[in-house]
Amino acid sequence: MAGQPPEAGTGTLRRSLLALLLLLPLASAGHAAQCQVRGTGDLGIVVERVAGNVVVVDTTRGAILSRITGLGDLSHASAVFSRDARYAYLFGRDGGLSKLDLLCGRVVGRIVQGGNSIGGAISQDGSLIAVSNYEPGGVKIFSASDLQPVAEIPATPIGGGKRSRTVGLVDAPGQRFIFSLFDSGEIWIAALDNPESPALEKFEKVGRQPYDALITPDGRYYIAGLFGEDGLAMLDLWHTEKGVRRILDHYGKGERKLPVYKMPHLEGWAIAGERAFLPAVGHHEVLVVERGGWKSTASIPVHGQPVFVMARPDGRQVWVNFAFPHNDTIQVIDTESLQVIATLKPGKGTLHMEFTPRGEQVWISVRDEDLVKIYDTATLKQRGSLKIHKPSGIFFTSRAHRTGL
Amino acid sequence: MAGQPPEAGTGTLRRSLLALLLLLPLASAGHAAQCQVRGTGDLGIVVERVAGNVVVVDTTRGAILSRITGLGDLSHASAVFSRDARYAYLFGRDGGLSKLDLLCGRVVGRIVQGGNSIGGAISQDGSLIAVSNYEPGGVKIFSASDLQPVAEIPATPIGGGKRSRTVGLVDAPGQRFIFSLFDSGEIWIAALDNPESPALEKFEKVGRQPYDALITPDGRYYIAGLFGEDGLAMLDLWHTEKGVRRILDHYGKGERKLPVYKMPHLEGWAIAGERAFLPAVGHHEVLVVERGGWKSTASIPVHGQPVFVMARPDGRQVWVNFAFPHNDTIQVIDTESLQVIATLKPGKGTLHMEFTPRGEQVWISVRDEDLVKIYDTATLKQRGSLKIHKPSGIFFTSRAHRTGL
Numbered sequence: 001m002a003g004q005p006p007e008a009g010t011g012t013l014r015r016s017l018l019a020l021l022l023l024l025p026l027a028s029a030g031h032a033a034q035c036q037v038r039g040t041g042d043l044g045i046v047v048e049r050v051a052g053n054v055v056v057v058d059t060t061r062g063a064i065l066s067r068i069t070g071l072g073d074l075s076h077a078s079a080v081f082s083r084d085a086r087y088a089y090l091f092g093r094d095g096g097l098s099k100l101d102l103l104c105g106r107v108v109g110r111i112v113q114g115g116n117s118i119g120g121a122i123s124q125d126g127s128l129i130a131v132s133n134y135e136p137g138g139v140k141i142f143s144a145s146d147l148q149p150v151a152e153i154p155a156t157p158i159g160g161g162k163r164s165r166t167v168g169l170v171d172a173p174g175q176r177f178i179f180s181l182f183d184s185g186e187i188w189i190a191a192l193d194n195p196e197s198p199a200l201e202k203f204e205k206v207g208r209q210p211y212d213a214l215i216t217p218d219g220r221y222y223i224a225g226l227f228g229e230d231g232l233a234m235l236d237l238w239h240t241e242k243g244v245r246r247i248l249d250h251y252g253k254g255e256r257k258l259p260v261y262k263m264p265h266l267e268g269w270a271i272a273g274e275r276a277f278l279p280a281v282g283h284h285e286v287l288v289v290e291r292g293g294w295k296s297t298a299s300i301p302v303h304g305q306p307v308f309v310m311a312r313p314d315g316r317q318v319w320v321n322f323a324f325p326h327n328d329t330i331q332v333i334d335t336e337s338l339q340v341i342a343t344l345k346p347g348k349g350t351l352h353m354e355f356t357p358r359g360e361q362v363w364i365s366v367r368d369e370d371l372v373k374i375y376d377t378a379t380l381k382q383r384g385s386l387k388i389h390k391p392s393g394i395f396f397t398s399r400a401h402r403t404g405l
Numbered sequence: 406m407a408g409q410p411p412e413a414g415t416g417t418l419r420r421s422l423l424a425l426l427l428l429l430p431l432a433s434a435g436h437a438a439q440c441q442v443r444g445t446g447d448l449g450i451v452v453e454r455v456a457g458n459v460v461v462v463d464t465t466r467g468a469i470l471s472r473i474t475g476l477g478d479l480s481h482a483s484a485v486f487s488r489d490a491r492y493a494y495l496f497g498r499d500g501g502l503s504k505l506d507l508l509c510g511r512v513v514g515r516i517v518q519g520g521n522s523i524g525g526a527i528s529q530d531g532s533l534i535a536v537s538n539y540e541p542g543g544v545k546i547f548s549a550s551d552l553q554p555v556a557e558i559p560a561t562p563i564g565g566g567k568r569s570r571t572v573g574l575v576d577a578p579g580q581r582f583i584f585s586l587f588d589s590g591e592i593w594i595a596a597l598d599n600p601e602s603p604a605l606e607k608f609e610k611v612g613r614q615p616y617d618a619l620i621t622p623d624g625r626y627y628i629a630g631l632f633g634e635d636g637l638a639m640l641d642l643w644h645t646e647k648g649v650r651r652i653l654d655h656y657g658k659g660e661r662k663l664p665v666y667k668m669p670h671l672e673g674w675a676i677a678g679e680r681a682f683l684p685a686v687g688h689h690e691v692l693v694v695e696r697g698g699w700k701s702t703a704s705i706p707v708h709g710q711p712v713f714v715m716a717r718p719d720g721r722q723v724w725v726n727f728a729f730p731h732n733d734t735i736q737v738i739d740t741e742s743l744q745v746i747a748t749l750k751p752g753k754g755t756l757h758m759e760f761t762p763r764g765e766q767v768w769i770s771v772r773d774e775d776l777v778k779i780y781d782t783a784t785l786k787q788r789g790s791l792k793i794h795k796p797s798g799i800f801f802t803s804r805a806h807r808t809g810l
Binding site for chain 1: 440441442443444445446447448464465486487488489490491492508509529530531578579580623624625643678679718719720721741762763764765783802803805806807808
């Protein structure tokens with residue numbers, strides 16, 4: 001799902017800043033065009049949203065490897081990775097799908113596959129890329145190798161020649177993609193065993209206006225947030241015959257009238273052991289949910305309205321960032337005591353976080369300082385930073401090996 | 406921990422077979438010496454134990470990339486990977502520690518660091534390699550970059566100028582290594598914040614003769630098997646102040662007199678959600694343990710004495726192989742119904758299994774057929790095979806991003 005915080009606007013392309021960036025040594029095309037013999041397990045990308053660039057980073061040395069430019073509108077851009085961890089597939093808000101070669105620092109394929117899109121996924125075996133579109137409403141499937149179209153899944157017609165917008169697209173075990181239909185209130189499972197003719201299983205009347213979704217790290221539960229009513233819609237993929245059920249009935253209660261960009265992303269949930277930690281809607285709280293019964297058992301008071309609530313890979317800590325005007329702050333929650341154990345101030349526009357695969361570091365985008373700051377998660381101290389222009393989403397290649405990321 | 410099944414003997418180095426292997430096209434030095442610009446997220450190694458080789462494989466194409474020869478005694482050999490997923494660190498039974506470059510198909514460093522060793526680990530940040538030694542008893546720490554010695558942790562003296570053998574070495578979050586002392590009945594935590602002077606925390610009288618150990622995938626629980634008495638010793642690393650406690654009191658009951666090589670490896674435990682599945686000692690059963698209270702709640706009758714009990718990454722299935730004379734068989738258990746849903750016959754000497762990172766395939770070593778067989782975990786059908794001489798341990802680079810592997 002989209003890895004951008006909801007308060008982030010589209011921003012303006014400032015040519016003066018772009019020109020400045022071209023003067024940076026690492027931005028030179030000559031550097032970027034050289035391919036490297038090196039491992040790809042410790043690579044990642046940072047989105048420079050305003051400039052429409054992606055910066056390729058090395059998390060072992062804490063260094064920038066290359067800058068890939070000309071990628072279109074990258075507001076709410078997200079990325080997935082090839083199973084060899086060499087290529088990033090970048091999903092732009094403008095329907096652009098770019099395949100980036102991290103070893104050579106260049107675009108190896110780019111299509112504009114829709115007019116207005118929101119996120120994508122890569123199949124379990126790495127052979128297929130799926131993109132979720134608002135316009136035209138539906139999901140398109142492409143070959144991961146050459147971005148050639150493989151199949152198209154038009155969403156339910158909603159009158160006036162239009163089709164429902166699709167959101168909350170994730171991959172699931174068994175070569176499946178799962179997504180939600182915003183306008184028609186559905187969840188669909190597409191099985192791609194035969195890639196050219198996806199087998200669809202449709203769940204109707206799941207709730208009004210599903211706007212985003214997540215899949216648990218084990219690939220079992222698909223959970224969609226509902227913009228049009230309270231609660232969440234949950235599908236147990238081990239038991240699709242049981243249909244979609246409602247959980248957390250009061251989730252979002254009384255917050256229906258907020259503008260859509262105030263709804264927290266569902267990717268901003270942390271699953272730590274048998275507990276889920278999730279941002280409350282419109283409140284300064286993180287909710288704690290027991291996975292067994294999917295009931296909320298506690299709420300943790302925090303500094304502002306949480307946006308992303310992310311678990312350190314070992315599940316011992318949860319890191320939280322906040323919506324404006326509290327978006328200069330990170331809080332760290334101990335998942336055992338449920339206490340806030342630290343309040344950090346990375347700076348204004350603290351938009352996104354990504355943990356290194358084994359969790360010893362977390363990288364944090366600080367937009368208004370043009371920095372990505374690197375923290376040690378044991379000492380909670382900053383250990384370095386990288387100069388990156390208006391950084392937003394950060395994505396590391398270890399996502400290649402996880403379900404739903 | 407060692408990734409070799411207990412029934413596997415040391416084997417004999419047969420020069421005639423070695424000569425034969427040199428005739429295989431992929432074994433040619435010319436091929437191996439070329440370095441490739443490619444991703445490393447889908448690579449792995451297969452140990453050819455008898456010949457003392459390692460075969461580098463690509464799990465996307467199901468192909469052999471190179472063969473690296475001359476690696477010494479590889480019985481019970483295991484491997485860990487650098488955080489960039491380019492290098493494998495191979496731990497031989499003869500104390501050899503080899504650093505292998507998977508992109509170039511060659512040895513880039515090799516030392517014989519002890520006389521008789523059993524497994525190793527890589528630190529959370531990827532900078533340190535630890536090796537567990539029988540002789541001299543203790544743990545040695547090396548630089549991951551150049552294999553230079555960094556520190557030495559001699560084990561407890563046991564008289565006659567000897568020190569306790571060390572076993573069950575794993576990495577843990579917070580730049581720590583945990584290991585057990587077989588002869589002195591201890592568990593030690595070594596914190597490597599200052600690599601040259603490890604800070605030790607020692608737990609004595611944990612039980613008689615800990616012989617192997619595991620750490621849960623979240624890095625929280627360290628569990629050691631006891632050869633000298635029933636039950637298992639468990640340390641909660643979030644609460645070391647509580648000390649080591651005994652769990653599963655009857656584990657191994659009545660099986661004390663079996664030869665040591667009949668004891669199942671503890672790496673052969675599957676953690677699937679809140680359940681652990683573990684091989685019963687000396688019985689044709691897989692035990693089911695609830696993680697909350699660490700109590701055994703069920704036992705599943707299986708085809709033979711289980712050796713490795715491994716969870717598919719999504720936790721839906723557990724795959725089991727067996728000790729001689731049942732070592733031609735794999736059984737697949739559904740982790741929800743706790744039923745055996747399939748019995749497969751890969752062939753004699755079915756020694757080891759490794760799942761691809763997102764679980765769509767499992768690779769199985771079939772020693773007596775000189776094949777690694779690749780199964781689709783959705784259909785449970787074989788989808789390919791690779792000709793590899795007396796294959797044993799299989800290790801994929803995605804281990805680089807996991808704790809305790």
